[in-house]
Amino acid sequence: MSRKIMILACALLVMLAxxxxxxxxxxxxxxxxxxxxxAGIVDPFYQVxxxxxxxxxxxxxxxxxxxxxxxxxxxxxxTPILNAMIARGDLDYLIIAPTDKDQMVAPLQxxxxxxxxxxxxxxxxxxxxxxxxxxxxxxxxxxxxxxEGGRIAAEALAKAxxxxxxxxxxxxxxxxxxxxxxGQGFKDGIAEYPNMQLVGMDYNLDDxxxxxxxxxxxxxxxxxxxxxxxxxxxxxxxASNAVINAGLGGQVQVVAFDATKDAIEKLRQGAISMxxxxxxxxxxxxxxxxxxxxxxxxxxxxxRVPTGYQVITAQNVDDPAVARFIYSVPGQ
Amino acid sequence: MTLESHAETAAKSGFAGRSPGVRRAILVLSRVWAWIFxxxxxxxxxxxxxxxxxxxxxxxxxxxxxxxxxVPVLLMGLGQTFVIIAGGIxxxxxxxxxxxxxxSATVIVALLPTGIGEGLSILFGFAAxxxxxxxxxxxxxxxxxxxxxxxxxxxxxxxxxxxxxxYLISGGNVVIGMPLGVRNFGNESLIYLQGGNVYFLQxxxxxxxxxxxxxxxxxxxxxxxxxxxxxxxxxxxKTRFGRHTYAIGGxxxxxxxxxxxxxxxxxxxxxxxxxxxxxxxVLHTARFNGGSPIAGDPLLLSSxxxxxxGGVSMFGGHGNIVGTVIGALIIALLTTGLVMLNxxxxxxxxxxxxxxxxxxxxxxxxxxxxxxMKAE
Numbered sequence: 101m102s103r104k105i106m107i108l109a110c111a112l113l114v115m116l117a118x119x120x121x122x123x124x125x126x127x128x129x130x131x132x133x134x135x136x137x138x139a140g141i142v143d144p145f146y147q148v149x150x151x152x153x154x155x156x157x158x159x160x161x162x163x164x165x166x167x168x169x170x171x172x173x174x175x176x177x178x179t180p181i182l183n184a185m186i187a188r189g190d191l192d193y194l195i196i197a198p199t200d201k202d203q204m205v206a207p208l209q210x211x212x213x214x215x216x217x218x219x220x221x222x223x224x225x226x227x228x229x230x231x232x233x234x235x236x237x238x239x240x241x242x243x244x245x246x247x248e249g250g251r252i253a254a255e256a257l258a259k260a261x262x263x264x265x266x267x268x269x270x271x272x273x274x275x276x277x278x279x280x281x282x283g284q285g286f287k288d289g290i291a292e293y294p295n296m297q298l299v300g301m302d303y304n305l306d307d308x309x310x311x312x313x314x315x316x317x318x319x320x321x322x323x324x325x326x327x328x329x330x331x332x333x334x335x336x337x338x339a340s341n342a343v344i345n346a347g348l349g350g351q352v353q354v355v356a357f358d359a360t361k362d363a364i365e366k367l368r369q370g371a372i373s374m375x376x377x378x379x380x381x382x383x384x385x386x387x388x389x390x391x392x393x394x395x396x397x398x399x400x401x402x403x404r405v406p407t408g409y410q411v412i413t414a415q416n417v418d419d420p421a422v423a424r425f426i427y428s429v430p431g432q
Numbered sequence: 433m434t435l436e437s438h439a440e441t442a443a444k445s446g447f448a449g450r451s452p453g454v455r456r457a458i459l460v461l462s463r464v465w466a467w468i469f470x471x472x473x474x475x476x477x478x479x480x481x482x483x484x485x486x487x488x489x490x491x492x493x494x495x496x497x498x499x500x501x502x503v504p505v506l507l508m509g510l511g512q513t514f515v516i517i518a519g520g521i522x523x524x525x526x527x528x529x530x531x532x533x534x535x536s537a538t539v540i541v542a543l544l545p546t547g548i549g550e551g552l553s554i555l556f557g558f559a560a561x562x563x564x565x566x567x568x569x570x571x572x573x574x575x576x577x578x579x580x581x582x583x584x585x586x587x588x589x590x591x592x593x594x595x596x597x598x599y600l601i602s603g604g605n606v607v608i609g610m611p612l613g614v615r616n617f618g619n620e621s622l623i624y625l626q627g628g629n630v631y632f633l634q635x636x637x638x639x640x641x642x643x644x645x646x647x648x649x650x651x652x653x654x655x656x657x658x659x660x661x662x663x664x665x666x667x668x669x670k671t672r673f674g675r676h677t678y679a680i681g682g683x684x685x686x687x688x689x690x691x692x693x694x695x696x697x698x699x700x701x702x703x704x705x706x707x708x709x710x711x712x713x714v715l716h717t718a719r720f721n722g723g724s725p726i727a728g729d730p731l732l733l734s735s736x737x738x739x740x741x742g743g744v745s746m747f748g749g750h751g752n753i754v755g756t757v758i759g760a761l762i763i764a765l766l767t768t769g770l771v772m773l774n775x776x777x778x779x780x781x782x783x784x785x786x787x788x789x790x791x792x793x794x795x796x797x798x799x800x801x802x803x804x805m806k807a808e
Contacts, residue, residue: 142604274778300774307730308720310767313501317771320494321485323644333606337720345500345619346493347643362606362722369721 133192137166140197144427152384175203193391197222230403245406250285257327264295265326270335311338327353340371375412377425462798477769502760507712508735511705519681519748520583524590529728531598532713536561537607537723561714569706573699598725607723618718621648653715681748
């Protein structure tokens with residue numbers, strides 16, 4: 101028994117002795133950077149983003165370490181993961197979706213202080229303006245402009261309705277910056293059309309059942325409703341359920357935000373008319389390219405990059421150029 | 433807590449009717465106030481929606497919308513009513529519902545390609561959802577009864593476990609790929625009304641404007657919930673099981689001395705709670721055409737609120753099923769009514785909060801008066 105332990109200990113010592121050798125060998129051969137990726141939560145959106153990161157890392161011959169915080173969304177779950185990443189001590193760049201624009205400033209400042217350059221994806225720190233805003237240490241903020249997403253939803257809906265009629269918003273929770281911006285962007289977008297009227301915006305707390313009940317009530321108040329914008333998939337699911345059960349399927353257009361597989365299935369079934377997709381894959385790919393460019397001495401990188409949207413409809417959903425924006429991870 | 437000490441607490445708070453007339457009035461009120469509140473809400477919403485929004489609140493469609501909406505909260509509340517009457521609480525219901533929703537959807541998706549047919553796949557899927565929901569309930573019951581750990585803690589722990597399992601199975605996504613039968617079960621109905629005609633079971637083949645005026649009366653989830661409510665009322669009122677539930681809530685020790693097998697009864701209670709919650713999860717899958725891990729999480733507090741508004745004492749020993757139905761109806765009426773009025777829906781929470789506290793105050797007042805009457 102004790103001999104076995106001795107052998108094991110010797111083997112361990114040999115391995116430990118080899119580690120510095122292999123590390124130096126690697127760094128001298130390829131002076132490449134190592135990137136850390138911390139997602140916001142376990143979710144297909146970030147999984148697709150990781151696919152983009154992995155592709156860029158492979159294309160550029162870099163290495164990456166990826167970590168997903170457990171639920172629930174928030175700094176309490178994300179900070180321990182982030183601190184573990186900083187503690188590794190071998191990362192040059194960190195690509196992260198901060199789970200809170202204020203609370204995550206200090207933990208990420210610690211990363212910056214440790215010499216890790218930070219790129220935020222999807223979400224941002226401070227007000228997202230890294231030039232004049234309260235937080236300027238991150239290299240760049242690469243992500244969708246949610247207000248723009250809301251405006252695009254408004255435009256797409258206006259076009260489908262002939263630029264007239266009543267519309268309604270199903271929102272999730274008050275104070276969530278992304279969904280609030282989508283709602284506000286949609287409001288602003290609809291205001292551009294003089295013959296369109298927003299009849300209300302309700303909050304369902306991410307509960308499809310509440311969304312359905314609220315939408316059913318609105319359909320009673322405004323039976324001539326033309327369209328509904330659901331700021332996420334649960335909002336749109338509930339809204340479309342109420343629409344179909346009121347016999348208004350196809351007549352009241354439901355627009356969903358985020359191209360989850362669930363949303364796409366409902367699009368194919370006709371329960372949802374349009375899906376506004378973000379581009380997480382592009383966010384991930386671009387973030388890695390930015391890290392490499394910065395490492396190579398490029399100093400003119402933009403501090404804010406909106407990655408844009410794709411409007412998916414039943415007509416274009418099977419087009420490979422469009423289908424690639426669906427949040428689906430191969431093998432899942 | 434015994435009835436006496438409960439009443440003493442109320443006495444210290446200064447909530448005491450002095451004259452016999454006031455006492456009798458409070459006693460009567462304590463039994464019917466939830467009904468009065470329900471009727472008052474309907475009247476207020478009927479008038480205000482007509483005046484401010486020029487729409488009718490009391491319509492067939494609206495009544496059905498509200499019935500559909502209360503199904504998950506009500507089913508959660510049914511098991512909870514039994515558990516709370518027996519002096520416990522089940523905090524695991526929210527995530528167990530999500531777990532049941534995800535399990536049923538996953539099993540259906542897995543069985544469809546095996547060629548056993550859509551009907552059997554759905555049947556097995558739903559059965560799997562119900563059975564998996566009973567397992568955490570059973571474990572809750574065993575730990576509470578045999579290891580004497582407070583129900584609050586055990587079921588809180590189980591809530592996290594169920595949440596983890598629901599996320600693990602679903603990968604955090606909504607489980608999709610349901611056959612049409614699932615959606616039909618969740619959304620089609622027993623009776624259809626269209627242009628003055630009544631159709632049973634068979635949906636009339638209408639489209640366009642006619643489809644708009646098609647009313648679904650008693651959708652299948654509502655029918656299922658109604659049957660379960662009927663069974664629950666019968667069991668609680670008419671059976672020995674029901675009487676034992678009250679006895680255990682009054683005093684587990686006294687019940688045990690009277691020969692009631694308290695441990696066995698407790699295990700069955702929590703398993704039943706799992707069953708009704710599982711049913712809520714399966715019906716969520718049917719209605720929204722997919723299994724969602726977060727389906728029940730937002731509903732936990734509403735379901736407990738419904739039980740309390742319905743007059744079930746948190747100290748155990750009294751309450752009934754009809755009260756829980758009314759509690760769930762009051763919450764659903766507020767959602768629908770306030771949205772129809774175009775009032776900020778957040779007012780709903782404030783009103784529900786006030787009603788919950790009011791319900792407990794009335795409950796205490798009744799206990800106090802009964803205690804005094806016994807003393808005199």
